Amino acid sequence: xxxxxxxxxxxxxxxxxxxxxxxxxxxxxxxxxxxxxxxxxxxxxxxxxxxxxxxxxxxxxxxxxxxxxxxxxxxxxxxxxxxxxxxxxxxxxxxxxxxxxxxxxxxxxxxxxxxxxxxxxxxxxxxxxxxxxxxxxxxxxxxxxxxxxxxxxxxxxxxxxxxxxxxxxxxxxxxxxxx
Numbered sequence: 001x002x003x004x005x006x007x008x009x010x011x012x013x014x015x016x017x018x019x020x021x022x023x024x025x026x027x028x029x030x031x032x033x034x035x036x037x038x039x040x041x042x043x044x045x046x047x048x049x050x051x052x053x054x055x056x057x058x059x060x061x062x063x064x065x066x067x068x069x070x071x072x073x074x075x076x077x078x079x080x081x082x083x084x085x086x087x088x089x090x091x092x093x094x095x096x097x098x099x100x101x102x103x104x105x106x107x108x109x110x111x112x113x114x115x116x117x118x119x120x121x122x123x124x125x126x127x128x129x130x131x132x133x134x135x136x137x138x139x140x141x142x143x144x145x146x147x148x149x150x151x152x153x154x155x156x157x158x159x160x161x162x163x164x165x166x167x168x169x170x171x172x173x174x175x176x177x178x179x
Contacts, residue, residue, distance in 0.1 A: 002038035004031075004052040009091045009139065009156055011053075017137045018050050018057045021071045024113050032069050032111060035060045044089045046127045048134035051090050059131035063124045070116070073108035073132055084126055088140050093159075094152055098143045100129050 007013055021028070031054065039047035039060055048059040058071040080102030087095035103121045106128055110116050120128050130140065141152055 002034055002041055004034045004038040006038055006042060006047070006051050006089050007053055009141070010160065011090075013050055013053050013055065014090055014134070014139055015137045016050065016055060018048075018055045018135045021056050021058050021109075024071070024109075024111065029111065032058075032060055036062070036067065039089075042089045046131045047089065048131045050134050050137070057135045059135070061127055061131065063127055069111040070106070070118070070128070070131075071109040071111070073106050073128065073135070075104050075106050075129070075132065076117075077105040079103055082122055082126070084123070086126065086130065086140055088130070090134075091140060091152075091156070094155065096140065096144055096148060096152070098140060100126055100143075104128060106132075 031049075035047050035049070035052055038052060039045070039062070045063055046059055046061040049056045057073070058069060059073075060069050061067065078101035081099050082102035083097050083099045085095050086098045102125060103119070104125045106118050106120065108116055108118075118128070133140070133142075141149055144152060
């Protein structure tokens with residue numbers, strides 16, 4: 001079980017642009033390891049640092065059984081379009097068809113401090129774009145049209161109210177009771 005809690009919709013950390021990573025040290029590597037555990041436990045294929053409350057520009061991923069870490073990523077080229085049903089660990093239980101570029105090239109740094117350039121297509125491209133959105137403080141809800149976003153927010157708010165009511169009911173039964 002991971003020591004990292006995945007932040008959910010409504011947490012302000014998810015709407016804040018992350019700052020560049022400047023040091024890759026043992027503490028950073030340990031954080032990446034913990035993020036992999038949280039991602040696999042969720043389960044997911046990518047997890048950005050802001051999703052665990054860390055305002056740094058990096059994410060972990062495991063695509064096609066090839067785990068990796070991409071630090072300070074920048075998309076340098078994108079082309080095509082690809083519509084695909086997309087979900088998010090920070091917006092659990094909801095998914096939406098979202099159109100994104102089909103193929104991208106991205107520059108970044110790996111966990112060893114080496115400059116890397118990745119060419120990504122279809123699902124791997126989508127994964128990278130989705131995680132970079134998190135680094136920019138953007139949730140997948142912002143890619144929806146007005147009607148989709150309104151429906152998603154209604155569902156998310158209903159879930160929030162239901163969870164609050166459940167906690168209140170649990171707390172009501174745990175108070176001091178007089179004979």
